Amino acid sequence: MADLGAESPERLAAFEARIAAGEKIEPGDWMPEAYRHQLVRMISQHAHSEVVGMLPEGAWIPRAPSLRRKLILLAKVQDEAGHGQYLYHAAETLGVHRDELIAALLEGRAKYSSVFNYPPLTWADVGMIGWLVDGAAIKNQVMLAQCSYGPYSRAMVRICAEETFHHKQGKEMVLTYARGTAHQRAMAQDALDRWWWPSLMMLGPHDSDSPNTPQLVRWGVKTKTNDQVRQEFVDEHAPELLEVGLEVPDPELRFDPADGHWHHGPIDWDEFWAVVRGDGPLNAERLEARRRAFEEGRWVREAIAAHAARREATA
Amino acid sequence: MTHALATDVAAALVARLTAMADDELILGHRDAEWTGHAPLLEEDIALANIAQDEIGHAVLWLELRSQLDDSDPDALAFFRDAGDFRSSRLVELPRGDWAFTLLRQFLFDAHEAELLAALSGSSYRPLAEAAGKAATEEVFHLRHTGLWLERLAHGTDESAARIGAALERLAPYLPQLTEPLPSDSVLERAGVLPSMEAVGRATRTRIEGALAAVGLDLPQVPANPGGRERHTEDLVTLLIDMQAVARADPEAEAW
Numbered sequence: 001m002a003d004l005g006a007e008s009p010e011r012l013a014a015f016e017a018r019i020a021a022g023e024k025i026e027p028g029d030w031m032p033e034a035y036r037h038q039l040v041r042m043i044s045q046h047a048h049s050e051v052v053g054m055l056p057e058g059a060w061i062p063r064a065p066s067l068r069r070k071l072i073l074l075a076k077v078q079d080e081a082g083h084g085q086y087l088y089h090a091a092e093t094l095g096v097h098r099d100e101l102i103a104a105l106l107e108g109r110a111k112y113s114s115v116f117n118y119p120p121l122t123w124a125d126v127g128m129i130g131w132l133v134d135g136a137a138i139k140n141q142v143m144l145a146q147c148s149y150g151p152y153s154r155a156m157v158r159i160c161a162e163e164t165f166h167h168k169q170g171k172e173m174v175l176t177y178a179r180g181t182a183h184q185r186a187m188a189q190d191a192l193d194r195w196w197w198p199s200l201m202m203l204g205p206h207d208s209d210s211p212n213t214p215q216l217v218r219w220g221v222k223t224k225t226n227d228q229v230r231q232e233f234v235d236e237h238a239p240e241l242l243e244v245g246l247e248v249p250d251p252e253l254r255f256d257p258a259d260g261h262w263h264h265g266p267i268d269w270d271e272f273w274a275v276v277r278g279d280g281p282l283n284a285e286r287l288e289a290r291r292r293a294f295e296e297g298r299w300v301r302e303a304i305a306a307h308a309a310r311r312e313a314t315a
Numbered sequence: 316m317t318h319a320l321a322t323d324v325a326a327a328l329v330a331r332l333t334a335m336a337d338d339e340l341i342l343g344h345r346d347a348e349w350t351g352h353a354p355l356l357e358e359d360i361a362l363a364n365i366a367q368d369e370i371g372h373a374v375l376w377l378e379l380r381s382q383l384d385d386s387d388p389d390a391l392a393f394f395r396d397a398g399d400f401r402s403s404r405l406v407e408l409p410r411g412d413w414a415f416t417l418l419r420q421f422l423f424d425a426h427e428a429e430l431l432a433a434l435s436g437s438s439y440r441p442l443a444e445a446a447g448k449a450a451t452e453e454v455f456h457l458r459h460t461g462l463w464l465e466r467l468a469h470g471t472d473e474s475a476a477r478i479g480a481a482l483e484r485l486a487p488y489l490p491q492l493t494e495p496l497p498s499d500s501v502l503e504r505a506g507v508l509p510s511m512e513a514v515g516r517a518t519r520t521r522i523e524g525a526l527a528a529v530g531l532d533l534p535q536v537p538a539n540p541g542g543r544e545r546h547t548e549d550l551v552t553l554l555i556d557m558q559a560v561a562r563a564d565p566e567a568e569a570w
Contacts, residue, residue, distance in 0.1 A: 051356065058351035062344060062553075065561035066389045066570040067374050070347075071367055077350050078363035085356050123560040176569050183564040289352070297354025299477070300413045303470025310469060 007032055019220045024150035027093035035219055038212065039149050040094050042221065044101045047087035048112035050080045051105075052286050056120045057129060065123060072169055073126060079162045086158065090151040106291050113137075114272070115202040117280035118194070124177050124187035125195065130170015132192075132199040132237060138163045139233045140203060148220030171240075178244040192241065193249045200264065201272045203230040209269075231261060238262040320439065324505045325383050327498035328439070330401070331508065332383075333391075334496060334543055335430075336376035337402035340392060341550065342423055343369030344557060348410050361459060365420060368452045375445050382441065393561035397551045401543045405488035407550040414467050414477035419485055421460035422522060426492055428453045429517040438506035461525060468529035482526075483534055490538035493518050497542075 011030055018025065025031055058077045064070035088098040104110035115133055120126060141163060145156035174191075177184035204210060204226035216222040239255070239262065241248055252265030274280065320328065346366035353359040377388035406423065410416050431453060434446035467478040493515035502508035523533050561570070 054351035054359070061347045061350055062556050063560045065393060065567075067340075067370065067377075067392055069570050070344075071370055071374075074347055074350065074363055074367050074370070078360055078367070081350075081356050081359040081363065085360070088356075173570075180569065181564055181566050184567055293352040293354070296352075297413070299471065299473045300354035300467075303467055303474030306474075307466040307470045 016219070019148045023148075024153060025148050026150045034215070035149075035221070036094050038216060038219075038221060039152060040091055040096055043087055043091040043094070043152055043155075044096070044104070045111050045113075047084050047091060047101065048105045048110055049116065050084035050087060052112045052116045052290065054080045054084075055286055055289055056116055056118075057126055060120060060123060060126050063123065064126075069173075076130070076166050076169065079166065083159050083162070086155045090155045093151045102294070106287070106294055108278070108287060111276070113202055114275040114280060115198045117275050117282045117286060118198050119282055121194070122187045122191060124174070124184070124191040127170050127173030127177065127188070128191035128195045130166050131174050132170075132195050133202065134163055134166040134170055135237055136199045136202050136233050138167055139229045139236075143222065143224045143229060146220075146223045174246075175244055178246055189246055192246050196249050197268065197271075200230060200234070200267055201275075203233060205269070205272065206267075234262045234264055238264075320383070320507070321505070323501055324507060327496075327501040328442075328507060329380055329384050330496055330498045331502060332376045332380040334401040334403075336373045336380065336391075337400050338406050338423070338492070339369045339376065340373035341400075341402045341553065342406040342420070343367070343373065344553065345406065345408075345410050346416065346420065349416065354413055362416075365456055365459070368449075368456065372449050372452075375449060379441055379445060389561070393558045394565070397546050397554050398544070400546065400550060400554075402546070402550065403488070403492045403543060404539060404541075404545075404547050404550075405485065405492045407547045407553065408485075408488070409549055411481065411484075412477060414474065415481040415484065417460055417463040417467070418478060418481040420456070421464055421525070422485060422489060423492070424453055424456040424460055425521045425525065426514075426518040428457055429514050429521060433509035433514050433517075436509060442507065464525065465529050468531055479531070482531060483536075486534040487536050487539040489519075489522075489533075490515075491541070491543070494542070 012032060015025075015031060015035075025035075054077050057073060057080075061070065061073050061077065064073050088101060091101060092098060101110065105112065115136075120129060138160060141156050141160050145153055145160055147153045147156065174188050177188040179185075207213060207225045207227045210226055213222060213225050217225065238248055238253060250265045253262065255262050275283070278284075343366045346362050346369065350359060350363050350366070353362055373392075374388060377386075377391060380386055380391075381388060405419065408415075408419070411419075428450070431446045431450040435443050435450060437443040437446065464478070467474040469475075493511075495511035495515070499508055499511045503510060519533075526533055561567075
């Protein structure tokens, strides 16, 4: 990366003035090291989430119960690989390399969305993941599409368009099962019982436990807090779930006409932090699957490199 | 209907379409098993694309079959037992390593490219049109798998050894893939199918040429015996997994 000069109060003030004026920061522009660092952290975590997120749903492609669903799920998981690819590229504009980011993931030094450490146990989970997990992801991504860093913002615009399709197909599945046979209906309810709370948790810790948020908001990386985004998610999804006759597993869930919002009961933050720390149901298995694919693919990547080098030598 | 066929011709076409659809569905299923586990992210995307194309072709052939016998494509995919499938054993084998998957896909693409080119001249218009549509995708498959063949054959010692081993393993299954069905002769006489013997020979020539270009020979080995009513046990386990959700709720009207 070009040496963009040391940090100084004047530079910082000029940088913050650009953000306040709604300008996008582009690769090569001066930025505080803390801004660059936070973006690398967020974008790479996001990329890893897409790649690890392929595993739970990918496992159900072989069992999709109709030809149409098989094609849709394959396309969806393929989109997630594509999102991982755009996001690694976006991170690379900040002077890091995809290989080092992937190494950090495989060595357990980088995080990814904890929600993927929960197991999908029935086919209806595929629908519920699309509706709730992708629904929560979209709320976050629509916010990030406004982000002050140009490449991240543009990646998000593109990703949101595809995520909207994922959300729609998930909702369509759950609605079909909620109105389907007793077996389908029971699967849909069971899936909701298991995915509701992890979906709320995936939007991140309470604002009071999110030390990075104030500065990220100030720098336009985030334009809303975790709790604000979570509220939007609950306001949209709770009434729709209830309308199809499913029971949301929260006895305290209620609509308050005074403020126009749906209020949920307390989140089990002990569970949240346990999964973040690596003690969730599938943390070890998810990383193991990524490591195995990486190791088993090593000879393939070596062959590509050797072939490319040979072609270059004879060119 | 303008495309009315004699009863024996329609029955023979149902058999041919079923064999084609089953090959595509099972191969697409095997390719899709890599999704999330490929050696690099770009290949997760590329192979998932090929898998979608193959399953999409299976849908195309099953819909053509449905026009002839009013069958339900999903019922055929999810409620038929292994003994009633007409896939070739080449596509049923487990995914193996990357060399095995890509070489198998290449062999299948070489056959499909010849088959589709020939079918686009069918006197049965719906078949000719569907074949023309599918053929455009095969061009991309062959380009992709052909490049992999070259990379692996001319990569490292390990990749060359793996592609060689995959070729040894797959060669006995190749004749069955291209072998005409007993009822194909009815279709050939009616002009619905080209000479399937000729398609088989063209496939072999294409494969031998591509292998020779990267310094490989197609092993001269005896064909794995039996027609398309004989399957591997791998198909049985594949179907147990593939059909489990659908069969657990046969009353379900929609998924």
